Amino acid sequence: MKYPENIQEIAALQPDYLGFIFYDQSKRYVLDENKEAFSDFIFKGDLRIQKVGVFVNDEIKNIIRIATEYDINIIQLHGDETPEFCENLQLLDFKIIKAFGINEDFDFSVLGEYSEVCDYFLFDTKSKEYGGTGHHFDWNLLKQYNNAKPIFLSGGLEIQDIPTIHDLLKDINIHALDFNSKLEKNYGLKDVVKCKEVIKQCSNVAM
Numbered sequence: 001m002k003y004p005e006n007i008q009e010i011a012a013l014q015p016d017y018l019g020f021i022f023y024d025q026s027k028r029y030v031l032d033e034n035k036e037a038f039s040d041f042i043f044k045g046d047l048r049i050q051k052v053g054v055f056v057n058d059e060i061k062n063i064i065r066i067a068t069e070y071d072i073n074i075i076q077l078h079g080d081e082t083p084e085f086c087e088n089l090q091l092l093d094f095k096i097i098k099a100f101g102i103n104e105d106f107d108f109s110v111l112g113e114y115s116e117v118c119d120y121f122l123f124d125t126k127s128k129e130y131g132g133t134g135h136h137f138d139w140n141l142l143k144q145y146n147n148a149k150p151i152f153l154s155g156g157l158e159i160q161d162i163p164t165i166h167d168l169l170k171d172i173n174i175h176a177l178d179f180n181s182k183l184e185k186n187y188g189l190k191d192v193v194k195c196k197e198v199i200k201q202c203s204n205v206a207m
Contacts, residue, residue, distance in 0.1 A: 002030050002188025009192050011049060013199050016176060018049055019076070022066050023056040027187040052076050052097065060088055067094065076122065087117035095119045097152060101126035102137045108144050115148055120175055125155040134181040139165070142172050150175035158182040159194065162201045177202060 001007045001018050011018065020030045053072035055063050057079035067075060075089055076097040090096050098118040100106070103126035111121060125137040134156045145151070150173050153165065157179045165177065183194045 001190065002028055002032075006189055006192075010190050010195055013192070013196050014048065015195070015199055016048070016050060017052050017074070019052045019054055019178075019180070020070070020072070021054045021188075022058070022063075023054060023078070025056070030188070050074055054078055057081065060085070063089065064092065074119075078122075083113045083117050086114060090117055090119075097122050099124055099154075102141055102155075104138065104141065106141065108146070111145075111149070118149065120152055121149050122152040122154055122178065124178075136161075139168055142169060145172065147171075147173040149173070152176045152178045154178035154180070156182060159198055159201060162198070162205055166205050 001010065001020055007018065021028045022031065023029060024032070050073045051071065052074045053063070053067055053070070054076045055066075055078065063075060066072065074095040074097060076099060077086060077089075078099040081098065086096050086098055096118045097120045098114050099122040100111070102123045106126065114121070123137075123142065125135050136155050136157075139153075142151075142153075153169075153174050153176070157165075157177055159182075162177070165174070179195075179198055183190050183198065185191050
């Protein structure tokens with residue numbers, strides 16, 4: 001999410017999470033061009049919606065400053081952050097999502113180092129750059145995952161993927177589906193109609 005008016009529209013649909021990218025190399029960088037407007041946006045009263053701040057190889061002091069200023073509930077680390085880095089933030093009572101790019105060469109054993117210092121894992125499609133590709137990875141690879149930690153499934157998810165994910169991955173510990181590019185009109189600008197349909201379908205499917 002990037003634009004305050006659009007954030008208000010999507011928040012009204014009552015999603016479980018809203019994501020805000022605080023990586024200044026991203027086209028979805030939430031403080032780009034509209035910092036003042038975003039600073040004025042608050043929905044602190046809605047405790048059901050969790051605000052996720054996405055960071056890439058940032059300094060801990062900057063993450064803390066931003067999370068405090070914008071009332072961010074959950075920190076998503078999408079770079080090369082170490083287990084120690086995750087632990088330091090978790091000790092400050094932040095919930096931590098650690099993202100990993102998945103392809104056929106991914107070694108699921110590396111997750112063991114992070115299991116005690118993260119609250120969730122996020123599995124996205126492996127890319128040369130930090131951030132999403134807008135494409136799926138082979139979901140069958142997740143059958144190698146030991147299910148020790150609940151996951152956010154990402155990677156170019158579309159509305160029509162919901163039944164397939166349910167059927168194919170019903171034994172995988174999926175906590176949430178992370179939709180982004182396929183619900184956008186432009187970078188950071190979500191299509192309200194598509195978002196409404198996604199939330200409706202997810203509500204009708206017991207993940």
